[in-house]
Amino acid sequence: MTAPAFPAASGGRLPCPAADAGSEVLDDPVRASLLGAHAHLAERRGRVLRYPLDVSPFASMPPDPGPADWADAAALAGEGGDVLLTGPAAVPPPGWREVGNIPGVQLTGEHVAGAHDAAVVRLGPADVPEMLDLVARTRPGPFLPRTVELGGYLGIRRGGALVAMAGQRLRPPGWTEISAVCTDPAHRGRGLATRLVLAVAAGIRERGETPFLHAAATNTHAIxxxxxxxxxxRRVTGFRTVRVPARDLVVGGP
Known part of the structure; x- marks a missing residue:
């Protein structure tokens, strides 16, 4: 069997290396986060976990989901609702429909020390309208009205306007994900993303944790x-969205 691969920045294919010992929590970082640092945010039914929908769209199924687990996922999402998964592949029962599947990669920064930057500013709830506007124009991935509550969002301003940002999202034990890395198109090519990623990484390192991140496999520039x-x-992964069927089709449902 050949090793899975993803499109490299050079246009070639790179094999996915074996996972390092001690990084197993990254196999399902959503679940590890919701059972750990983000337990206060977890919405749970049975063994199914998810974030509040205005914080993050991610959910997590147990490693061996059965009909009752899928019924719980359906109850959390509601009839016709979507469940976004990025952990181990889980095959839903009949009636569920896959409505999105984005191939991705997971990268780890064991040797990334980070660097503080005096020009970087901390972002908070008051900055959310500007952050949402920047995300809408650059589309780095999910960022919602309460995502900022996950903490550690930093930005760079020019003329008072927010032109670049990055922050911390998933928090499995010992690790923190760098996410929402984006730059206004008019300010690209000036190293702002590099400065922000290193600044976020520096904050993660100060807690004694290791940075990691995800990217779409096709985003070769970011990779x-x-x-x-x-x-x-570290591994190839994916962002798969499955949709809850009509109630009478939910296997194991009430």
Whole structure:
């Protein structure tokens, strides 16, 4: 069997390396976060976990989901609702429909020390309208009205306007994900993303944790940037969205 691969920045294919010992929590970082640092945010039914929908769209199924687990997921999401998964592949029962599947990569930064930057500002709830506007224009991935509550969001302003940002999202034990890395198109090519990723990484390192991140496998420009900063491929993954069927089709449902 050949090793799975993802499109490299060079346009070639790179094999996915074996996972390092001690990084198993990254196999399902959503679940590890909701059972740990983000337990106060967890919405739970049976063995199914998810974030509040205005915080993050991610959910987590147990490693061996059965009909009752899928019924619980359906109850959490509601009829016709979507369940976004990024942990181990889980095959839903008949009636569920896959409505999205984005191939991705997971990279870890064991050797990324980070660097503080005097020009970087901390972002909070008052900055959310600007953050949402920047995300809408740059589309780095999910960022919702309460995502900022996950903490550690930093930005760079020019003329008072927010032109670049990055922050911390998932928090499995010993690790913190760098996410929402984006730059206004008019300010790209000036190293702002690099400065922000290193600044966020510095804050993660100060807690004694290790940074990691995800990227769409097709986003070769971002992957190349992260590799230059010292991140390395840990595994290929995916962001899969499945939709809850009509109530009479939910296997195991009431």
């Amino acid at each position: 190349a940037l992260y590799e230059r900063l010292g991140f390395r491929l």
